[in-house]
Amino acid sequence: MTDADLESLQRRVRVAARALARHDLVQAWGHCSARIDAESFLVCAARPMGRIAIGEPGTVVRIHEPLPSGVLGEVRIHQQIYKARAEIGGVCRIFPPSVVALSTLRLLPKPRHGVGAFNAACKLWEDPRLLRDDALAEQLAITLGDAPSIVLRANGAVTAAPSIELAVGFAWCLEDAARVEREVRSMANEHELGAASLTRNEVALRQVSSGAVFERLWDYLAGTDPEALPQDAQFPDPIWGQVP
Numbered sequence: 001m002t003d004a005d006l007e008s009l010q011r012r013v014r015v016a017a018r019a020l021a022r023h024d025l026v027q028a029w030g031h032c033s034a035r036i037d038a039e040s041f042l043v044c045a046a047r048p049m050g051r052i053a054i055g056e057p058g059t060v061v062r063i064h065e066p067l068p069s070g071v072l073g074e075v076r077i078h079q080q081i082y083k084a085r086a087e088i089g090g091v092c093r094i095f096p097p098s099v100v101a102l103s104t105l106r107l108l109p110k111p112r113h114g115v116g117a118f119n120a121a122c123k124l125w126e127d128p129r130l131l132r133d134d135a136l137a138e139q140l141a142i143t144l145g146d147a148p149s150i151v152l153r154a155n156g157a158v159t160a161a162p163s164i165e166l167a168v169g170f171a172w173c174l175e176d177a178a179r180v181e182r183e184v185r186s187m188a189n190e191h192e193l194g195a196a197s198l199t200r201n202e203v204a205l206r207q208v209s210s211g212a213v214f215e216r217l218w219d220y221l222a223g224t225d226p227e228a229l230p231q232d233a234q235f236p237d238p239i240w241g242q243v244p
Contacts, residue, residue: 001037011227012165013032013042014044014055015222015227015232016032016034016044017032017052018049019168019218019225020092021050022221023175025171030092030095031046031093032090033058033075033078033164034163034164035082035089035090040060040062041063041078041079042058042059043059043072043078063079063082074131077158080141081158084141089163089167089234089236090167090168091158091164094156094157094158096156096171098182099156099175100155100156103151104154106124106126106153108122108151111177111203112180112184112197113198116173116177117198118240120198120203120240120243121147121149121240121241122148122150124150125140127153140158144158146239148160148239149170151174159174162236164234165214165233165235168218184196209238
């Protein structure tokens with residue numbers, strides 16, 4: 001990666017971090033990263049993401065080596081996902097309020113509307129501990145499998161995608177699905193709840209990114225950021241995962 005490419009990646013990570021904070025997907029805690037190559041990735045500065053300043057550098061982390069000094073302990077989650085899935089280019093560790101609330105009941109948002117289809121393959125991680133142990137982080141990556149997201153019971157969520165922009169997009173869509181889930185559950189009885197989800201076929205039909213779906217979402221999430229440059233952002237094909 002050239003110096004110019006690394007500068008662009010630093011900028012993309014900062015913009016992503018502030019976008020997550022701007023839309024209340026992280027608060028005091030959380031982090032995001034982007035892959036550099038098969039051996040390393042760039043993680044945002046270890047501070048509240050909404051406080052990351054213009055030009056503030058992140059840290060380069062080696063995928064197969066111990067975390068460098070000053071990097072947050074749960075960044076090993078990123079390490080293990082990049083190690084397990086060569087197609088992943090961005091990871092977000094997030095704490096979306098509605099997702100967290102549902103997770104305390106061991107509930108995942110069901111695909112009840114169009115955006116909800118995007119995370120239909122979402123997984124649940126039962127252990128509420130912080131993942132500051134390599135073995136735990138590795139097991140989480142295994143549990144994630146080919147899905148774009150995993151909810152950690154009482155402890156936020158993780159999204160992973162072929163680019164950091166897509167990972168942020170999946171994070172927003174996960175929280176939107178959780179918002180709809182909470183609203184539907186407040187209105188419907190048990191019978192109605194069962195009939196209110198999209199079918200597997202409907203999910204497949206809604207899992208499309210043509211028409212600049214994620215590009216427009218990124219513009220909504222990050223377009224006002226002073227460092228956001230349209231030529232920086234990358235939008236490869238999403239990986240939807242296997243719907244259970």
